[in-house]
Amino acid sequence: xxxxxxxxxxxxxxxxxxxxxxxxxxxxxxxxxxxxxxxxxxxxxxxxxxxxxxxxxxxxxxxxxxxxxxxxxxxxxxxxxxxxxxxxxxxxxxxxxxxxxxxxxxxxxxxxxxxxxxxxxxxxxxxxxxxxxxxxxxxxxxxxxxxxxxxxxxxxxxxxxxxxxxxxxxxxxxxxxxxxxxxxxxxxxxxxxxxxxxxxxxxxxxxxxxxxxxxxxxxxxxxxxxxxxxxxxxxxxxxxxxxxxxxxxxxxxxxxxxxxxxxxxxxxxxxxxxxxxxxxxxxxxxxxxxxxxxxxxxxxxxxxxxxxxxxxxxxx
Amino acid sequence: xxxxxxxxxxxxxxxxxxxxxxxxxxxxxxxxxxxxxxxxxxxxxxxxxxxxxxxxxxxxxxxxxxxxxxxxxxxxxxxxxxxxxxxxxxxxxxxx
Numbered sequence: 160x161x162x163x164x165x166x167x168x169x170x171x172x173x174x175x176x177x178x179x180x181x182x183x184x185x186x187x188x189x190x191x192x193x194x195x196x197x198x199x200x201x202x203x204x205x206x207x208x209x210x211x212x213x214x215x216x217x218x219x220x221x222x223x224x225x226x227x228x229x230x231x232x233x234x235x236x237x238x239x240x241x242x243x244x245x246x247x248x249x250x251x252x253x254x255x256x257x258x259x260x261x262x263x264x265x266x267x268x269x270x271x272x273x274x275x276x277x278x279x280x281x282x283x284x285x286x287x288x289x290x291x292x293x294x295x296x297x298x299x300x301x302x303x304x305x306x307x308x309x310x311x312x313x314x315x316x317x318x319x320x321x322x323x324x325x326x327x328x329x330x331x332x333x334x335x336x337x338x339x340x341x342x343x344x345x346x347x348x349x350x351x352x353x354x355x356x357x358x359x360x361x362x363x364x365x366x367x368x369x370x371x372x373x374x375x376x377x378x379x380x381x382x383x384x385x386x387x388x389x390x391x392x393x394x395x396x397x398x399x400x401x402x403x404x405x406x407x408x409x410x411x412x413x414x415x416x417x418x419x420x421x422x423x424x425x426x427x428x429x430x431x432x433x434x435x436x437x438x439x440x441x442x443x444x445x446x447x448x449x450x451x452x453x454x455x456x457x458x459x460x461x462x463x464x465x466x467x468x469x470x471x472x473x474x475x
Numbered sequence: 476x477x478x479x480x481x482x483x484x485x486x487x488x489x490x491x492x493x494x495x496x497x498x499x500x501x502x503x504x505x506x507x508x509x510x511x512x513x514x515x516x517x518x519x520x521x522x523x524x525x526x527x528x529x530x531x532x533x534x535x536x537x538x539x540x541x542x543x544x545x546x547x548x549x550x551x552x553x554x555x556x557x558x559x560x561x562x563x564x565x566x567x568x569x570x571x
Contacts, residue, residue, distance in 0.1 A: 232520035232539060268522055268536035295559050299524055299536040339528065341561050381562055438498035439560075441520045 217462035218325040221249050221256045221286070222368075223455050224405030225425035227296065228277045229267035234428035234441035235449060238267075242280060244474055245426040245455050250285045252457075257324060259286045262405035262423060263294030263335065263370030265310075269301070274309040293318055294370040294406060295335040295381075303336045319348050321355050326462055328359055332369040334384045342371030342384035342406075349386065353393050364460065365400045366467070372404045374413055374420045377433035382407050391418060401467050403458075407433075410471055421469060424454045450474040487568045492516070495523050495537070495557075500565035507569055512546040523557040 226242040235241060249259060261281065266273035274297075281289050297306040307318050314320040317333040330352065337343030344352075356365070367373065373390065375383040384390075394400045400418040408430040411422040429442040429452040444452060453474040460467055487504040494501045495517040507513060515525045517537040525534040525543050531553060534543035547553070547569040557563040 229538075230522075234520060268538060270536075296522070296536070299522070299558055300526075300533060337561075338526070338558060339556065339561055379562065381560060439521075440498065 215461075216459040216468075218327060218460040219254055219256050220458050221252075221259045221455055222262060222403055222423050222458060223249070223259060223426060224262040224370075224423045225264040225294065225408055225427055226261070226277060227264050227267040227425070227427035228280075229270065229273040230427055230441075232428075232441055233443045238427045239276070239280075241450070241453055241474060242277075242426045244450075245453070246280060246283055248455055248472070248474065250283070256286045256457075258288035258290055259284050260290040260331075260368055260403070261292075262368055262403060263292045264296040264405065264425075264427075265291060265294065265306075267296050269297055269299040269305055271305060274305055278309050290329075290331060290368070292331045292368050292370050293333055293335055295341060298336045302338075303333070315351060316347055317345075319351060325460065327364045327366055327460055328356070330355065330365065330367045332367060332373075332390070334369050334371045334373075334387075340385050341381045342369070342373075342387070344384060344386050344390055349389050349393075352390055356393055356397075359397070361396045362398055364467075365394055365397045367394070367400065367402045369402065369404050371406045372411075372420060372422055373402045374415065376407060376411060376413075376422065380433070380439045382433065382439075391415075394418065399467070403456075409452075419467075421456075423456050424452065424471065426453050426455070426474065428452075487566065493525075493565070494518055495525075495563075498523075498560055498563055500525075500555075500557075500563060503564075504566040504568070507547060507567065509547060509550055509569055509571055511569070512544050513567060514542055514544050516540070516542045522559060523563065524559060525555055526558045527553050527555045529553065 223245055227238050228242065230238045265277045291310045293303050293306045303317055311318050317336050319331055319333050321328060321330045332344060334342035334344050371384055372382055373384050373387040397417060402418060402420045405423050407422045408425040409422065410424055413420045430439045431442055451473050454472050457470040458467060487506040488502040490502055490505045491507055491511050491513050493505060493513065493515045495515060496519055517523050517539060520539055522536040522538050524536055527533060532545040537543055550569045550571050553567040555565055
């Protein structure tokens with residue numbers, strides 16, 4: 160029930176699917192109410208991007224992930240173009256998101272040119288703030304030094320930071336820069352996190368961003384964080400904790416107690432489902448199918464309802 | 476699934492070139508004489524690195540078809556990995 164891979168448009172004919180346009184197409188709406196995840200297929204007649212909310216959202220933001228600027232393989236020969244398409248989709252929203260969060264693997268090879276290119280592209284986003292966390296592709300040979308030159312302003316340690324907006328406490332964690340274990344947060348960051356949330360009241364809504372999942376999605380491929388249990392122990396007292404990650408290039412969700420995890424898809428290329436094959440090798444889809452595996456995520460927060468509404472929208 | 480040419484642990488292969496394919500170094504363990512230049516070539520679609528855990532050598536990210544060379548001047552056992560995919564590990568044994 161909580162498996163967000165229900166991005167498959169159940170019950171729709173191919174003709175219906177094709178008729179749908181960008182925003183109300185094959186989206187899955189994941190509504191979190193009191194810790195319970197409810198998913199439904201987006202309706203082409205929907206009047207608003209995220210339905211079922213009578214109250215005006217206190218906050219709307221967008222998550223994008225895994226643009227892999229610089230990748231050039233059969234799985235996607237035009238990652239710059241598909242990333243530009245994602246930016247165009249965000250800029251075409253009927254509202255201006257409070258911020259756009261890129262959850263890592265901005266670049267493919269961590270070169271200065273790639274960092275410069277992705278930063279310039281994101282400067283085109285029509286939003287007040289652009290946030291990022293680094294992926295392992297962003298710290299390939301320097302433990303994230305170049306990443307922090309481009310995106311590290313105002314951050315601490317390896318690039319972690321937090322901020323408050325509309326009553327929500329947002330936390331950006333770095334779990335991609337450990338040499339021999341990944342994901343890994345490390346003792347310095349864990350201590351920072353403990354202190355960061357210590358002063359918050361327990362009814363504060365918490366949203367945590369990281370590149371690699373904070374849950375064990377598939378440890379064999381590095382799709383987990385080996386010390387996330389410690390991090391999550393600091394968040395146990397909060398009523399609502401939402402963890403949003405990238406890295407796995409596919410939609411997935413899981414709820415553990417007060418915490419709900421959502422993996423986002425990519426704007427670059429799909430990866431296999433966990434354990435499907437010997438390695439997380441980029442998947443080359445049949446011609447014309449790539450865009451259906453790529454997308455962006457809208458997130459609405461309605462104050463007082465303890466509700467985060469997520470809408471994952473395919474690139475078209 | 477591609478055939479893996481990984482050597483069993485404790486049985487390094489005499490070789491000076493290593494292929495990176497299907498998220499594995501192959502052969503996974505090689506032995507060379509001091510002064511040998513070893514070449515790693517990435518044949519995967521994804522990028523990889525060749526990074527010594529002890530810091531003796533380290534490549535940048537190797538895109539598809541890219542190579543990295545390192546000349547070993549000191550004997551010893553070098554355990555290395557890919558920083559992007561740390562589950563990819565391998566060894567170079569350098570002898571006099």
